[in-house]
Amino acid sequence: MNGEASTVTGGEVILRAERLERRFGGLTAVSDFSFELRAGEILGLIGPNGAGKSTTFNLISGFIRPSGGRLVVMGRDVTGASATTISRMGLVRTFQHDSLLSEMSVVDNILVGASHRQRGHEKRMEKVREVAAMTGLADHLDTIAGNLPHGLQRMLSIAIALAAEPRILCLDEPLTGLQGAEVGAALDLFERLRTAHGLTILLVEHNMRAVMRACDRLIVLNYGRLLAEGSPEEVSRNEAVIEAYLGRKR
Amino acid sequence: MQIRSPGVWACVALAVAAVLFALLATNPYHASLVVWILTNAVLAAALRFVLQIGELNIATAAFFGVGAYTTSICAVLLGWPFWLTLLLAPLVAALLSALFGWVTLRTKGPYFLLVSFAFTEVVRLIYTQINVIGGNSGLVGMFPPMAIDAHYPAFAAALLAAALFALYGVERSDLGRLFKAIRNNDAIPRSVGLNVVFLKVLCVVIAAAAVGLAGGLHAYANNVIAPSDFSYFVAILALAYVKIGGEGHPMGPVVGAAVLTLVGQRVAGISAWENIFYGAVIVVALLAFPGGLIGLAGRVRGLVRGGAR
Ligand SMILES: Nc1ncnc2c1ncn2[C@@H]1O[C@H](COP(=O)(O)OP(=O)(O)OP(=O)(O)O)[C@@H](O)[C@H]1O
Numbered sequence: 090m091n092g093e094a095s096t097v098t099g100g101e102v103i104l105r106a107e108r109l110e111r112r113f114g115g116l117t118a119v120s121d122f123s124f125e126l127r128a129g130e131i132l133g134l135i136g137p138n139g140a141g142k143s144t145t146f147n148l149i150s151g152f153i154r155p156s157g158g159r160l161v162v163m164g165r166d167v168t169g170a171s172a173t174t175i176s177r178m179g180l181v182r183t184f185q186h187d188s189l190l191s192e193m194s195v196v197d198n199i200l201v202g203a204s205h206r207q208r209g210h211e212k213r214m215e216k217v218r219e220v221a222a223m224t225g226l227a228d229h230l231d232t233i234a235g236n237l238p239h240g241l242q243r244m245l246s247i248a249i250a251l252a253a254e255p256r257i258l259c260l261d262e263p264l265t266g267l268q269g270a271e272v273g274a275a276l277d278l279f280e281r282l283r284t285a286h287g288l289t290i291l292l293v294e295h296n297m298r299a300v301m302r303a304c305d306r307l308i309v310l311n312y313g314r315l316l317a318e319g320s321p322e323e324v325s326r327n328e329a330v331i332e333a334y335l336g337r338k339r
Numbered sequence: 340m341q342i343r344s345p346g347v348w349a350c351v352a353l354a355v356a357a358v359l360f361a362l363l364a365t366n367p368y369h370a371s372l373v374v375w376i377l378t379n380a381v382l383a384a385a386l387r388f389v390l391q392i393g394e395l396n397i398a399t400a401a402f403f404g405v406g407a408y409t410t411s412i413c414a415v416l417l418g419w420p421f422w423l424t425l426l427l428a429p430l431v432a433a434l435l436s437a438l439f440g441w442v443t444l445r446t447k448g449p450y451f452l453l454v455s456f457a458f459t460e461v462v463r464l465i466y467t468q469i470n471v472i473g474g475n476s477g478l479v480g481m482f483p484p485m486a487i488d489a490h491y492p493a494f495a496a497a498l499l500a501a502a503l504f505a506l507y508g509v510e511r512s513d514l515g516r517l518f519k520a521i522r523n524n525d526a527i528p529r530s531v532g533l534n535v536v537f538l539k540v541l542c543v544v545i546a547a548a549a550v551g552l553a554g555g556l557h558a559y560a561n562n563v564i565a566p567s568d569f570s571y572f573v574a575i576l577a578l579a580y581v582k583i584g585g586e587g588h589p590m591g592p593v594v595g596a597a598v599l600t601l602v603g604q605r606v607a608g609i610s611a612w613e614n615i616f617y618g619a620v621i622v623v624a625l626l627a628f629p630g631g632l633i634g635l636a637g638r639v640r641g642l643v644r645g646g647a648r
Pocket residue numbers: 113116118136137138139140141142143144145185
């Protein structure tokens with residue numbers, strides 16, 4: 090689709106958030122947050138704990154409604170649209186916590202992911218095998234998801250999303266708890282998804298080394314507000330970011 | 340989808356045996372007992388079917404009653420043909436359950452359980468208030484046509500068994516997996532473009548169609564129905580069948596219904612004691628073997644195998 094558009098600046102705007110805001114009672118988790126996602130890029134969304142990253146995911150995927158602002162996906166205003174609608178348009182997200190069907194087998198997990206797009210059991214099973222091969226789950230198809238090793242559980246949550254054939258894939262801390270080699274394999278997968286499958290990826294991640302390596306561009310949230318934006322190099326040199334985020338980590 | 344396990348063939352054989360027994364039994368009481376057991380099995384299986392999405396549907400009792408009243412009204416008051424009255428029972432129950440589900444399944448939490456309870460009792464009270472359908476005393480005089488009458492228990496048993504297999508078939512299909520996914524973590528199906536509210540309603544509708552048919556068949560089997568036959572207690576008994584038989588296995592409701600219905604025949608009549616008896620059996624059974632009789636059988640088999648090694 091947009092396989093060639095993998096330059097740093099990416100292709101056309103595929104998602105635009107305009108002055109997004111979300112309040113929980115007295116707490117404003119996200120406020121005045123505007124950003125653009127361009128076709129074919131891997132955009133990193135970073136920020137300290139509680140900055141509002143997962144809330145942003147919930148907003149753009151329709152799991153919660155914004156208190157204010159506008160959301161445009163592929164040229165269509167989807168502010169307030171349901172999660173089902175947004176997912177069917179091609180924006181699919183994973184979850185930071187409870188990211189899979191823990192009581193069901195790996196096959197059934199991915200099958201659920203494929204259920205809406207693929208018609209008929211055979212087509213769905215084809216998709217399951219394809220996605221399982223990509224995510225290194227081919228040898229674990231009959232394992233109950235909750236019994237998988239942690240690293241494979243993270244891959245399974247990505248596999249579920251991929252089975253729904255997204256154009257925009259939003260990953261909420263997909264690398265948490267992965268071992269060294271697993272991180273490399275996951276980053277290779279992201280790159281392959283972008284180049285070979287034309288996906289656009291929005292990545293929330295605390296692993297800074299991985300973020301620097303994987304992302305074309307970064308946006309930084311702090312206390313629900315946009316703090317900085319730019320290439321990984323620019324952001325890592327940004328004084329405010331170092332103070333708010335990197336500084337706190339060291 | 341392929342269902343070719345030996346267990347399924349054993350169930351087909353069992354269903355055929357039940358139908359043949361109902362056909363050939365010389366004692367009409369025995370034949371009607373088969374129908375009664377299978378009716379209870381359908382009620383229990385339908386209750387378990389909705390448990391797949393994590394909801395306890397007390398209105399299973401209401402949709403059973405809706406099926407019975409639909410058939411009876413069409414047969415006795417309107418004089419419509421037998422087949423039509425039987426066809427309408429599941430259809431009307433399904434339609435009403437779709438409305439009921441659409442309104443009640445949007446929220447999470449204990450609301451559905453409470454609303455399904457209230458709905459069941461309200462529907463029952465409505466029957467008692469309408470004179471044309473007999474008020475408190477209900478309707479009398481639903482008879483199968485002459486051609487079927489002599490073999491009606493076998494006919495009903497065959498349809499009830501078919502309903503059980505239909506529920507099982509859906510459970511084993513991709514749709515059944517979606518129901519289980521909703522119970523496990525409904526955010527996942529939502530995140531991949533599935534309409535969870537629609538799927539929940541569909542689950543309730545399929546179960547209601549099955550008990551609606553059972554209600555229609557019950558009306559012809561009993562020849563008389565009354566509002567009190569369709570109180571929430573029908574669903575509580577169905578829950579007992581599920582729990583006694585074993586919720587984890589599709590045959591659990593059938594085993595539970597068979598055992599409790601047969602045991603119930605022994606204590607029937609001493610009515611004050613009947614409910615106490617059921618209550619005691621349920622409590623003891625749940626404490627002694629949480630997986631139900633089928634879970635118990637599995638554990639015994641495991642022990643025997645383990646011992647043989
Ligand atoms: N449903 C909710 N109700 C009330 N407060 C919420 C809710 N969801 C999030 N919050 C609050 O909003 C703020 C932002 O939370 P969010 O989960 O978006 O942070 P995050 O950036 O994803 O953090 P982390 O890196 O720890 O995952 C936090 O203060 C959190 O407690």
